[in-house]
Amino acid sequence: MSKRFLPRALPVIVCAVLLHCASAAQAGTDAADGAAIRTLSTIPLEDLMQMRVVTTASKFAQPISDAPSSVVVLTAADIRDFGWRTLADxxxxxxxxYVTNDRNYAYLGARGFLRPGDYNSRFLLLVDGVRVNxxxxxxxxxxxxxxxxxxxVKRIEFVPGPGSAVYGSNALFGVINVVTRDGSGLSGLQGSLTGGTQGERRARTSYGWHGQNGADLLLSASAFNRTGRDLYFPEFDTPDTPDTHHGVARRLDWDRAQNFLVKGSFGGVTLSASHVARTKGVPTGSFGAVFGAPDRTRDTQTSxxxxxxxxxxxxxxxxxxLQSGQADYVGTGWYPDDAGLPRLNIDGAHARWYGASLNATLTNLPHQKIVLGAELGNDARRDQYNYDAQPYARLLDDRRSATRQAVFVEDEIQLPAGFLVNAGVRFDNHESPDTHRFSPRVAVVYKATSADTVKLIAGSAFRTPNAYEMYYALPGSDGQIPNPNLRRERVTTRELVLEHTLAGGGHATLSLFRYRVDDLISQQVDAASGLLIFRNIDQANARGLEAALDRDFGPVRLRASYSWQLARGTDGVPLIDSPRHLAKANLTAPLGWRGGRVGAELLCSGKRLADQGAAGGYCVANVTLSALRLLPRAELSLSAYNAFxxxxxxxxxxxxVQPTLAREGRTLAAKLDWRF
Known part of the structure; x- marks a missing residue:
């Protein structure tokens, strides 16, 4: 089979595999009818395992098969079995x-879109339903x-596709809701210690309590430190730059973070507060910084x-x-002055925001569930600053604020013959930039059999340009030009989803999608000045398919997926940092010794275009071995990331300066958890 024929043949192959799985399934009773006539105590265990429920897609609890998206849920057991250390993992x-990393932040791409200079602003991130962007x-x-x-983390719900009909701006390519654990899940004092290569050290202490009256309390504090390793960048190993240590950044890739979480609930009221303070060494010489200098960034956020x-x-x-949030960023770096001598520069931002919302769910109409909602938001501080410390010179002092209001309605209608319609629309009014936007979404769900569901989904979403993209201005050869005339991004999507519940446990999903993005915002180099600037490019289009399988083979669980995606600009050229192929597999299995388990994953990506050249394709394997009953109250896990x-x-x-940035090689970690 030729390489040119392979992308065309893969969709057919995937469809054939899914149809084969469907033909092997046993017929079951209609889940909707069964839920109406049976209590939970009479439902067989196998059926209970298939009752996957989410709340993020529509702001009310619904089975995944009814959700207006191909929702995916990850659990605390998944996090433990695969040794995921971050949400990005x-x-x-x-x-x-797909996730990339520039040795400072982690970036998330979806369905072929990951634009340079974007800080994950096209995804909406929620923690326990509270917006934290x-x-x-x-x-x-x-x-x-x-x-x-x-x-x-108790579970992660990811709702792909446009979510502005419910959540407004930023929900272009998906909504991520991270649900934290409760005190009842800890039941006392717990702790963990982790040690690994590159000087990695982690420590956590947590306490959970649950009262007989329903009161619940969770407290947790953790700290992380990694010294990192020396990195070689050939772009800085040149004869005309002898002061760059031959392209080696020594002891500059370090990372430190502290996390705190407080959560309490009683009688339907929940108060939660989370905080992070993270400082990262920046070894790449980005934004024109002096290579080899001790540059760093510090990010703190409270929600x-x-x-x-x-x-x-x-x-x-x-x-x-009711919500309140605050975020501070401070970047400390050394940059060459007009005479070529290093100068200490401080770059920073301060954000503070407040919000309030009220939702009402009505079920008094036959076969309908209606949600009405209203939101108010105030971005009280959207400040950006930049100055040279020695000698002092103020280069940027931009202070702004903005308000936003929104109303939305969503209606889920149960129709005869196995049909369900989920339709919603939201109106957003943003003060800065001045944006008025209606965002509709409609999904027609057809339950062809008790095991097969077909979804037709159409919707649109938007993202308003943020303060950094519009107002950040910095003079100098490596500075940036503001663009207050940026227009909002708009995405229009069409998607067909086929879902099949497998006999014996598990499910298969096939999604075919088409996206059109208008006024896509991208960071570019201005031809006239040579400075960075954010601009709207005319249009970008994406089409593709995603096939996923989540299958239980007794105690063994396999989760695998393949994605083919083609994202192009108006000139027909594929977008930068947009892989054509993604393939993934996650496998967990028992080891039969002291509650032992193995979690192995394989993550593969096709090549991606860069401004110069390309980043080649790759396959990376991670393995975690766990002994869940090593001691009466202790668990031990050993992990190898990028094992090969x-x-x-x-x-x-x-x-x-570097067109591509090398990712991490093999790293090892050992983790010990215990309960008092």
């Missing part, structure tokens, strides 16, 4: 998603800079959410939320 295993960069923190220690849920009448449930020491790289972008 977990998301990288999902169909259609900041007010300056709209950044979703998913790496070691993330808000949560992964040991405190506080107060939620109330109650059924005030048999057919009326209310949910209210595969050499691969990510696209750098216009802020880097």
């Amino acid at each position: 977990a998301l990288a295993t999902l169909p259609g998603l 900041d007010a300056v960069y709209d950044q979703a923190l998913i790496g070691t800079e993330g808000l949560l220690d992964m040991d405190m 506080i959410g107060l939620t109330w849920n109650a059924r005030v009448a048999p057919a009326l449930a209310l949910a209210a939320q 020491d595969r050499r691969y790289a990510d696209v750098g972008g216009p802020a880097f």
Whole structure:
């Protein structure tokens, strides 16, 4: 089979595999009818295992088969079995998603879109349903800079596709809701210690309590430190730059972070607060910094959410939320002055935001569930600054604020003959930039059999340009030009989803999608000045398929996916940092010794274009061995990341001298968890 024929043949092959799985399934009773006439105590265990329920897609609990998207759920058991250390590690295993890293932050791409200079602003990140994207960069923190220690995550719900009909701006390519654990799940004092290569050290202490009256409390604190390793960048190993240590960045790739989580609930009211303080050495000489200098970034973020849920009448449930957030970024770097001598420069941002929302779920109409909602938001601080420290010179002092309001309605209608319609629309009004936007979404769900579901989904979403893209201005040869005239991005999508429940446990999914993005915002180099600038490119289109299989073979579980995606600009050229192929497999199995388990994963990506050249394709394997009953109250796990020491790289972008940046080689870690 030729390489040219392979991409065309793969969709047919995948469809044939899924149809073969469907033909092997046993016929079952209609799940919808069964739920109406049986209590949970009478449902067979196999059926209970198939009742996968999510709340993120529509802001009310619904089976995944009814959700207006191909939702994927990851659990605390998945996090433990595969040794995921960050949210980025977990998301990288999902169909259609890919994660890159520039030795400072982790970036998330979906269905062929990951634009240079974007800080994950095209995904909406929620923690326990509370928005945590900041007010300056709209950044979703998913790496070691993330808000949560992964040991405190109960489940992760990912809703791919446009979510603006429910959530507004930033939900272009998906909504990520991270649900934290409860005190009842810990039941006392717990701790963990981790040691690994490159000087990695982690420590966590957590306490959980649950009272007989329903009160629940969770407290957790953790710390992380990694010294890193020396890195070689051939772009800085040149005869005309003898002061660059022959392209070697020595002891500059270090990373430190501290995380805190407090969560309490009683009588339908939940108060949660999370905080992260992370400092990272930057070894890449990005944005024109002096290579080999001790540059660093420090990010802190705090999120506080107060939620109330109650059924005030048999057919009326209310949910209210108050939230507050604050984020600070400080970048310390050395840059050459006009005479070529290094100068100390401080770059930073301060964001503070508040929000309130109220949702009402009505079920008094036959075969309908209606959600009405209203939101208010105030980005009180969207400040950006930059100055030279020695001698002092103020280069940027931009202070802004903005407000936003939104209303939305969503209706789920149960129709005869196995049909369900989920339709919603949201109106957003943003003060800065001035944006008024209707965002509709409609999904027609057809339950062809008790095991087969067909979904037709159409929708649109938008993203307003953030303060960094519009107002950041910095003079100098490696500076940036502001662009206050940026227009909002708009995405229109069409998707067909086929879902099949497998006999014996598991499910298969096939998604065919087509995206059109208008006014896509990208960071570019201005031809006239040579400075960075964000601009709207006319249009980008993407089409492709995602096939996923989650299958139980007795105690062994296999989760695998393949994605083919083609994203092009208006000129027909494939987008930068956009892989054509993604293939993934995750396998867990018992070892039969002291509760032992093995979790192995394989992550493969096709090549991606860069500004110059390309980042080659790769396959990376990670393995985690766990002994869940090593001691009466202790668990031990051993992990090997990039176990075969595969050499691969990510696209750098216009802020880097390097067209590609090498990813991490093999790293090892040992983790001990105990309960008092």
